[in-house]
Amino acid sequence: MMADNSNQPREYDAVLGGQSQIPIAAAVLGGIAGVKQRLHSPSIEPRMAAVKDAPKYGEAGLNLAIEALLDPAPEVQRVAYLVLRQRTEPLVGQALKDFVPYKLFDCIRTVKTGTNVAISPGGERTASLHGKIIRICDLETGERLYTVDKYPQAKESFVLCQESEVFVRSRNTPKHRAIDIWQGGELLHTSLGHEAEITTIVISPDSQVIASGSADTTIKIWNLETGKLICTFGSLLTWKAHKAGISSLAFSPIAQTLASSSSDGTIKLWNLRSRECSQTIKGYANCLAFSPDGQTLAAGGWDRNIKLRQLSNPDNPIILAGHFNSINAIAFSPDGATVVSASADGNVKFWNASTGEHFHTLSGHQNSVTCLCFSSDGETLISGSLDKTVKIWGVH
Incomplete structure (x- = not known):
């Protein structure tokens, strides 16, 4: 042979x-x-x-x-x-x-949604408001997993857990500020405590706790399983507390640190074990994100820029400039080498996390882009917009 x-x-x-x-x-x-x-x-x-x-x-x-x-x-x-x-x-x-495949990304698929879009970490599920109904759907199949009724005359925002059917809603009415915890369409808990509008809610990466920020200047940590309050950052007894309303929150990847931004012009890092403020950084931000190693904090603001701060040297940030309107959301790629930003200008931009170089722009949404996340393998990016669509971006 x-x-x-x-x-x-x-x-x-x-x-x-x-x-x-x-x-x-x-x-x-x-x-x-x-x-x-x-x-x-x-x-x-x-x-x-x-x-x-x-x-x-x-x-x-x-x-x-x-x-x-x-x-x-x-x-x-x-x-x-x-x-x-x-x-x-x-x-x-x-x-x-x-x-770096992200320079080749283009729109793979567009899914029609409602308003107030939320995407689960990893991009498996979406939640959005359709009239008086909130729909939680499987993004891959389009299957409607369950629905939740909108609370009458309430201003609401949503977050989803990564690996379960847990859906968390903040709702603000003239009389009540509440956090509802749902699973599979069943209301498990309603948590009360904030004295003014709840402005932001996030779930920890390990799905153990919820953090909520409010116009009452406080941050509250809640047990996701029981709905009970664990602690409050911002009471009169809290050293180095914020002095104005909370704008944004973000957990570090291992959920030991919580970053908060406020209209008082500061960004603070809270140690969730000691329940103390471990670091204060000057600056405004309406969205925050940690790098996968927890060593870099990205902050996007109304000034249209993103600042990448090494937490060991936060006074010398890398500034990412190129958007034409405020920054609404930031995400790091799973390897931490790329930063992605979503803006009210309708664009999604990719940046080198080490150099700050901009290398790709996705222009497909017809209105402000409000949320985004990478799939777990980093091969796709999912973005949600006020144009009532979710777009899946990748190489095809």
């Missing part, structure tokens, strides 16, 4: 000779040498076809596909990424780890 040789023609190869044009999808005689030849073509189509053929030639072919990730044409990079994403070889895994 003849030994396998990657330089020998295969059944899908085209043989050079005569005047016939080489089919775009065919490899030329000589196997991998023909793939190399087409990868140097001045035309994009032969290079794209060559990348698709390259894995047929073993490790040497995979190396060519990896090299194509650096092709000057985004179309060729996209084909290379999609081809390699299906592979399990270690050399491919390392190459994809070093590659």
